[in-house]
Amino acid sequence: MTARLASYWEIGAPLQQPARDLPRQTDLLIVGAGFLGCWLAYWISRLKPAWAQRTLVIERDLIGYGASTRNAGFLTGGHVSEMLADEAECGFDALFAQFLRRRAGLALVLAEFPDLPTDPCGSADYDEVTEAKRTLARRVNAALAARGEAPAFETKRARFGGTEREVFFSASDRGVNPMQLLTRLRASARAAGVKFAFGVRAQAVSGGRATLALPDRAEPQELAYDRAWICVNAFDSELVSRSPIVPGRGQVLVSSPVKAATSHHLGFLHDGYDYFKFVDGRLLVGGGRHRFRAREQTTELTPTDEVRQYLLGLARTIVGHDRFSIDHAWAGIMGFPQGRHISTCHRTDLDEVTATLNACGGMGVALTPLVARDEALRLP
Ligand SMILES: Cc1cc2nc3c(=O)[nH]c(=O)nc-3n(C[C@H](O)[C@H](O)[C@H](O)COP(=O)(O)OP(=O)(O)OC[C@H]3O[C@@H](n4cnc5c(N)ncnc54)[C@H](O)[C@@H]3O)c2cc1C
Missing domain, CATH: 3.50.50.60 (FAD/NAD(P)-binding domain)
Structure with missing residues (x-):
């Protein structure tokens, strides 16, 4: 049997007592x-x-x-690149309904557990800002305005790997353990x-x-x-x-404490297939599933070397150097309806x-x- 690799969040978490008896x-x-x-x-x-x-x-x-x-602990309503890809698959109305549900869920977490520590760092979509994405972001913001709600997305400059670029930014997104x-x-x-x-x-x-x-x-x-x-x-x-549920393995690395030439927001790359954030001065980076799709369609919870190497390369790009080690690596399994x-x-x-x-x-x-x-x- 393969050893159970703890996630960063599970370290120090007390194991529950195994059940001895159950009711009938x-x-x-x-x-x-x-x-x-x-x-x-x-x-x-x-x-x-x-x-x-x-x-x-x-x-x-x-x-x-x-x-x-x-998981990665992103409390997010979604980001523009991911939403553009979803819009092509299911249309704006379904996409916007899902976005509202995620925002409502995020608000519920904060309302039910006001003492839960969260990182109000916002999220940045580091993929290229295209005209199609600007149009979608405007449409989402307009649909929110029609409901009397504040806009979700703005563009701003953020640092990535030592250079500045324009990103879509969502201020309400948060990191959570x-x-x-x-x-x-x-x-x-x-x-x-x-x-x-x-x-x-x-x-x-x-x-x-x-x-x-x-x-x-x-x-x-x-x-x-x-x-x-x-x-x-x-x-x-x-x-x-x-x-109808198709499994999708997600792999995650956490670095040693590191100085990074990248803004400290939740970060999305490659339509959200890759993502990163900073926690306790370390970089957490996950994803790679789109690169190794067939092999990642599994319920096997063991991380693989090919995804580790991919994520390590990504981590070096994000922080802008290679002066760090990988202290934690694990996998989790998502479930997708019909793989969608x-x-x-x-x-x-x-x-x-x-x-x-x-x-x-x-x-x-x-x-x-x-x-x-x-x-x-x-x-x-
Ligand atoms: C690497 C990774 C990163 C992610 N990042 C994010 C993120 O940043 N933000 C976000 O919103 N979502 C993220 N997700 C998705 C999110 O974690 C899931 O959508 C969510 O946790 C699903 O919760 P669940 O209770 O449905 O499933 P699970 O958490 O998988 O719970 C199912 C439970 O059932 C138990 N179980 C299985 N079979 C049996 C059985 N036969 N008998 C008894 N128990 C059983 C399992 O042990 C497990 O504990 C990520 C997922 C992964 C894998």
């Missing part, structure tokens, strides 16, 4: 304790508190082993009575019965439920036949009492609060 029945079952599962537990406890003590969350790992503790957010979600749900069982892998979930593998138990255990949500994201096809970048469909009913919730792709830090809140509000 629960009213509500949530499978997967990533952002989607934890936000759902959180909203149930906040908005439908009578259900909190009747809710069980199970997670195969002792932290969470998918995307939520292994995703582990800190996840920890708060769990603590809040637990305080309201939601139970979490870690180290428990669902083998089958349907029709009111779940088959669960517990740590150190030879035989799986059956659990009856009244309603279940499968929130396992890229691992959906292990539980759902004909799942953008999706407004997050819920699929599998039977009368079982649904899947997923498809937040590379946008889940901002999208999951909203998707989960909509779901919690459906409860009586």
Whole structure:
């Protein structure tokens, strides 16, 4: 078995105790304790508190082993280059609706956890500023103005690798430590009575019965439920036949503390396939999936040397020198509906009492609060 490489955010995070016993029945079952599962537990406890003590969350790992503790921690509504590519695929209306949902999700995170440390550094899109992008940015800003909202995008000068260039800048985007957010979600749900069982892998979930593998138990255990949500994201096809979710591995490097000739914003490159930010004086850089697309379509959580070399080259360009080392490297797995970048469909009913919730792709830090809140509000 390959060693589990901790993400930068997971270092020092306490492992949860593996579950020893499970009940034979629960009213509500949530499978997967990533952002989607934890936000759902959180909203149930906040908005439908009578259900909190009747809710069980199970997670195969002792932290969470998918995307939520292994991402880049960008709280963002989106950036212009990515949105131009999405517009070509799905049209302006769907694109703008998604943008509004991401902004609303971002606002929810800040409103629900005002004490959560975030970096109000804004984001810069370092791809070339073209006429098509200016037109799209103006259109988004005009659509926001029609709703009485402030513009999202402006152009300004920013430094990149020692030279200045014009970028689209979004002032409301922020950096966040995703582990800190996840920890708060769990603590809040637990305080309201939601139970979490870690180290428990669902083998089958349907029709009111779940088959669960517990740590150190030879035989799986059956659990009856009244309603279940499968929130396992890229691992959906292990539980759902004909799942439309296509996995996409994302790899991330974090450097030693480094002086960089680049502005300290969240940074996007190559339509957002590559991204970087500065955390604790270090450079975090991720991406490369577009360069190695076929091999990155996997649920395997081990980073690869080819992507590491690609990201290392990118890191040198960003900071403008090579006087740093790579202190942390890891991979996480995203889930894309039919492999598409953008999706407004997050819920699929599998039977009368079982649904899947997923498809937040590379946008889940901002999208999951909203998707989960909509779901919690459906409860009586
Ligand atoms: C490298 C990378 C960078 C990213 N950067 C950003 C970013 O900056 N901003 C942003 O908005 N989004 C980003 N994302 C996307 C974001 O992290 C995801 O959209 C979001 O975390 C998805 O949350 P989730 O709960 O749906 O899935 P996950 O976090 O994957 O949670 C699923 C959980 O289910 C568990 N599980 C799986 N199978 C089973 C089973 N059979 N039984 C029990 N448990 C099971 C897994 O262990 C996992 O903990 C990034 C993703 C990656 C991989």
